[in-house]
Amino acid sequence: MVFLQPLFDWIESRFGESINHFPLVELIFHSIDQTFVYFIFWLIGRGVFLAVKKKKKQPIKWRREIVLNVFIFYILLLIHLTVFREDNSIMNVSIVMRPLSEINWIPFVETAKLTQGTSLFDYYYNLYGNILWFVPMGFGAAYLMKRKYTFLRSLGIGIAVSFLIETMQFLFFTGVSDIDDLIFNTIGTMIGIVLFEISQWLYKKWQNKKTT
Known part of the structure; x- marks a missing residue:
């Protein structure tokens, strides 16, 4: 370091x-x-x-x-x-050639297996960690798009980044590519976008009170 x-x-x-x-x-x-x-x-x-x-x-x-x-x-x-x-x-x-069958394609199977371990930490981190790490993605993407902002565009950015990460993990063999991660990341992005919309609503409400 x-x-x-x-x-x-x-x-x-x-x-x-x-x-x-x-x-x-x-x-x-x-x-x-x-x-x-x-x-x-x-x-x-x-x-x-x-x-x-x-x-x-x-x-x-x-x-x-x-x-x-x-x-x-x-x-x-x-x-x-x-x-x-x-x-x-x-x-x-470096890129490691592997069959696509090594990707976990079936939703929630691997996540469910984590509940059978000696500790539930891996399960909680995989589930809530993947969601929480992508909350800033939704909020930041929505904020930076300014007037071009739409819910679907911001969501698309989050999905694209998550897909890119899963792809790099697979190509470089530095992690496990799992459909669950993409699903949880998408949920986190959606939460971030909703928080952005709430913050915008509160800001407009505050501005209206300020001018009246």
């Missing part, structure tokens, strides 16, 4: 033996650390783009810019958490 190694070492020394499923904590730290690396390159490129835009005297919407950068960081983190895990990275993965 480049940025978070000292913090991770401290947490591991203090809580490593007391936290169940500590490898998940390590995965999150590693993914966040790698995300920072790639995010720096994004910020450099985005900074150049904004400098050119400012030079042309084009307006910059800073609130939207902040949301866009948070959304990009979130997308990069999501990909690292699901595809480039452990020692895998963009630089060292």
Whole structure:
């Protein structure tokens, strides 16, 4: 790790033996650390783009810019958490040819099997984790589309990103491609879109009260 190694070492020394499923904590730290690396390159490129835009005297919407950068960081983190895990990275993965039969095509079968394990943690994380991780996807996609926003377009973005992740997991052999993940990710995206619509309704209601 480049940025978070000292913090991770401290947490591991203090809580490593007391936290169940500590490898998940390590995965999150590693993914966040790698995300920072790639995010720096994004910020450099985005900074150049904004400098050119400012030079042309084009307006910059800073609130939207902040949301866009948070959304990009979130997308990069999501990909690292699901595809480039452990020692895998963009630089060292390669395509592994496998039959499509290795994909879990039948809904909820593998998720149901997780309830038969010694711990229900894997079941809860697979179900609720896949949903919660994609709530920001729905909210962010809806917000950034501005006037072009529709429920189906935002939902389509979430489905497309989820499908891309499952495809990369299969091609690079860095995870298990499962139809359940696509279903749960879609549910999470829908929740995010609904939260966006609620926030917009509350904002308009607040604006109306402000003007009256």
